[in-house]
Structures are given as structure tokens and as C-alpha cells.
Amino acid sequence: MPGSRSMRLVECALRCYPRRWRSRHGDEAAEIACLLIGNGTPARSVAWSYLMGAVRTRLVIGPRRRLGAAAAALVLVAGSVGVPLALLSASAPANAASVAHSRAASPRPAHPRHGGSRPDEPRHGSGRGALDRCDRHDGC
Amino acid sequence: MTARERGDTGGQDVLRRAGDASVLILTSLADGSKHGYALIQDIKGFAGLQLGPGTLYGALDRLERMGLIEALPAEDRRQPYRITAAGVVALRAHLDSIERVSSVGRLRLGLEGI
Numbered sequence: 001m002p003g004s005r006s007m008r009l010v011e012c013a014l015r016c017y018p019r020r021w022r023s024r025h026g027d028e029a030a031e032i033a034c035l036l037i038g039n040g041t042p043a044r045s046v047a048w049s050y051l052m053g054a055v056r057t058r059l060v061i062g063p064r065r066r067l068g069a070a071a072a073a074l075v076l077v078a079g080s081v082g083v084p085l086a087l088l089s090a091s092a093p094a095n096a097a098s099v100a101h102s103r104a105a106s107p108r109p110a111h112p113r114h115g116g117s118r119p120d121e122p123r124h125g126s127g128r129g130a131l132d133r134c135d136r137h138d139g140c
Numbered sequence: 141m142t143a144r145e146r147g148d149t150g151g152q153d154v155l156r157r158a159g160d161a162s163v164l165i166l167t168s169l170a171d172g173s174k175h176g177y178a179l180i181q182d183i184k185g186f187a188g189l190q191l192g193p194g195t196l197y198g199a200l201d202r203l204e205r206m207g208l209i210e211a212l213p214a215e216d217r218r219q220p221y222r223i224t225a226a227g228v229v230a231l232r233a234h235l236d237s238i239e240r241v242s243s244v245g246r247l248r249l250g251l252e253g254i
Contacts, residue, residue: 032180051194
């Protein structure tokens with residue numbers, strides 16, 4: 001008969017199973033543990049096996065709970081994506097205002113060095129481009 | 141209970157993903173009903189490995205959910221199980237599948253006929 005310390009270890013592991021499982025298999029599981037430990041299987045090995053079994057049993061999701069779990073996962077994903085998006089959209093008008101302010105403070109040069117449009121192309125809004133165009137045409 | 145849980149998949153190998161413990165348990169139950177400790181001892185005898193009791197109960201629960209085994213009335217504290225008709229079909233399909241793989245492996249290793 002295994003020692004009380006060994007059995008206490010196994011009982012601790014068995015307590016990790018759901019109550020429903022224990023009411024069905026608990027007595028037999030304890031008996032199997034006694035027999036295995038009596039045959040020379042280390043108590044730690046038996047307890048570890050039961051502990052891992054308890055974790056797996058608790059992780060198994062029944063078919064009725066799958067829909068709820070899927071809905072919960074969807075809410076979690078939507079929340080994790082939606083909150084940063086909401087924060088970004090809340091800060092977007094402030095960013096836009098600061099960009100507009102900086103553009104007004106330093107107007108765009110008429111003849112950019114790299115690429116860009118030709119100086120004689122019509123430009124939108126006021127600026128040197130618009131003034132150049134008006135200088136060339138009599139009607140303006 | 142769904143068709144998949146009953147193991148009713150039209151002759152497909154439903155045990156492919158069920159794990160080795162499930163196959164060993166079904167093989168052990170193929171010659172008659174057994175309870176947990178008897179299953180462990182029998183599997184140790186024919187496969188040379190000792191199933192952990194946690195692994196055993198996990199596999200028993202899974203096989204019962206799939207409808208491949210069923211629990212018989214408890215004897216004292218021991219709960220015997222027996223293989224169902226669906227379990228026999230599933231085990232046969234799995235053994236056929238293993239045999240095909242085994243014969244190809246043997247052929248490619250040049251072990252055929254030895």
C-alpha cells in the first residue's frame with residue numbers, strides 16, 4: 001500500500017479535475033493510482049499524469065460552448081482592433097490641424113528641386129505659380 | 141451528438157487524429173470489455189508501454205464522446221468499457237491505413253519478403 005504522502009500528492013492532482021469528472025471517475029482513479037504506485041510506478045509520475053489530464057479535461061470545450069467561445073473570441077478581437085482605431089480616429093483631427101498649420105507657416109516652394117510639377121503648370125490655390133500665370137496672360 | 145462525434149464518417153480513418161492512446165485502448169478492448177487498470181496492464185503487455193492514468197482517462201472520455209466505446213455498469217468502484225460497432229469499424233479502418241503505410245515503408249526499405 002503506498003504511503004500517505006504519495007497518495008496525498010495524487011489526491012491533490014485529482015482535485016484539479018472538474019467536480020463532474022471526479023464524481024464519475026474519482027474513486028476508480030484513486031484505486032488505479034494505488035495499484036500503480038504499489039507496482040513500483042513513482043507517485044510523482046502518477047500525480048503528474050493526472051495533473052496533465054486535469055488540464056486537458058478543463059481545456060476541452062464542449063460542442064454547446066463552442067458558439068459562446070467563438071462569440072467571446074470575436075468580441076475580444078473586435079475590442080483589440082477597435083480600441084486602437086478609435087484612439088487613432090480621435091487624434092486624427094488634431095493631427096490634421098497641426099499639418100495645416102505647418103503648411104501655412106512654411107509655404108511650398110515654387111520650384112521644387114527634386115521632381116514635382118513644372119513651374120509653368122497651373123497650380124491650385126494661391127502662390128507664386130498662380131501669380132506667374134496671371135503675369136503672362138492679359139486677361140487675368 | 142454529431143456524426144463526427146459518433147465516428148460515422150463513411151469509412152474514413154477517424155482515429156488518425158485521435159492519438160496513439162485511443163488506438164491502443166480500442167485494440168485492447170477488441171477482445172472484450174475491460175476497466176481502467178486492466179487496460180493499462182493489457183496495453184503494457186502487447187505494446188510494451190505503460191499509459192499514464194491521466195492519458196488513459198482523457199482517451200477514454202474522447203472515445204466515449206466519439207461513440208467508439210461505451211461504459212458498462214460499474215462493478216464496485218471499477219468502470220468497465222467495451223468497444224461499440226462504430227469503434228470496430230473505426231479500428232479496422234485505422235489498421236488498414238497503418239498496414240498500407242507499413243507495406244509501402246517495408247517495400248521502400250527493401251524489407252518486403254524478408
